[in-house]
Amino acid sequence: MVNKLRTLKSPLSVNYEVSPVCDLSCEFCFNADPSCKKNNHSPFSKVKLILDALHEAEVFEVRFFGGEFFIYPYWEDCLVYANQLDFFLSFVSNGTHIDNRVAKILKNNKICGGAISLHGLPDIHDKITGQKGSFELTFNGIRACLDNDINISILYTLTKSNIDYIYPTMKLLRERGLIIDELNVGRLTPYGKAKEDWESRKLSLADYLKVFSKLAIIRKDLGILASMGDAFPLCSLPEEYHELVIGCWQGTGFGHIDYLGNVRSCSIAKGSYGNILEENLVDIWTNKLKEFRSLSWLPEKCRQCGNFCGGGCSASRYEGGMYAPDEFI
């Protein structure tokens, strides 16, 4: 039996990068493109065309993504238009622009959950984002969402500077009155800014093993569903940690659409399988990802594995391109 990934006619859920522009400068951001610091937002007419194409391909869920979605000048129009198309909607944000007014608009557009990035205790978070005071802004954004019954999952990208502070950060949120249900830590990947000086930045397997033990403690002590939000090769982990790995469904149920309409299977790895403003998404999804889904690029031990986990994170290997075997296999 050789493992391979199932072909669906289109993604079930997409991260849609409405705009590449972001006002924070996270030291590891996968997007090092200069466009993310200029105000070159997509025209709303293009956003509508992309949403129409996703609707035509019967994508169920759109997660508004960036850049930073909430600094896109027409973010509210995006929500209204996407809602008219009857998508399930969600968002990924740095949270700094979310206040009570914004949260109410989200709620009015049937958004009941989203993900907000928070990368450590206040000083650490501010240093990582390059903006003093960003922790407080993000904290207030999370609070505004929770006050409006919008469930928030915290996204915590691991770095050498914050790896030891996951528990203290979640404890601080609790002490300050934020009842968070879910935490997803993300792997540091060698794309964008993190690629620079990768040898000194990268985390070892021993580092990650330490993280898994912390996640287990957070689940037990704080009652937060703490998980590894990215894929991780299960064969490199003790069995007790397997349930902590959410995994990844890229290339089957999950896809990424960038602000130009380019289709990827992963939000981190660059490249394009085609553009949905030029080609039908169903054609792109069913035809252009055949090699990826064949898993011919994975080691034989993964392809034959009876406990197939997807082979870990295909964006974790240095110079891995659009996909490559996990750095730890």
Add this chain to the structure above:
Amino acid sequence: MHQTNSFKVINMELTHIPKFSCRVKTRKDIEGYIGFFQGIGVLNLNEKSEFIVKKINGTNTIADIICAYEKKFSESSECSKEVLEIISQFKEAQFII
């Protein structure tokens, strides 16, 4: 979700109106159907279970669903049982409130 002959059928009144605990959408895919249950997960569906999912809209009673199912799948001799089995599976999995 596929039917199994051994699945326990939960006792439900025919006047009961089943309702999903989340928003649900379905689509026909390359192989069969897929149901997307917002915030809960994804299920593979066959034609019959997809039909029932669409009928669980917070308005139809179980009797309404059986009636519609009988019209659509008239070749089946056990329509009531099939509908109840599928709804029971959703209920046991806590997809239905």
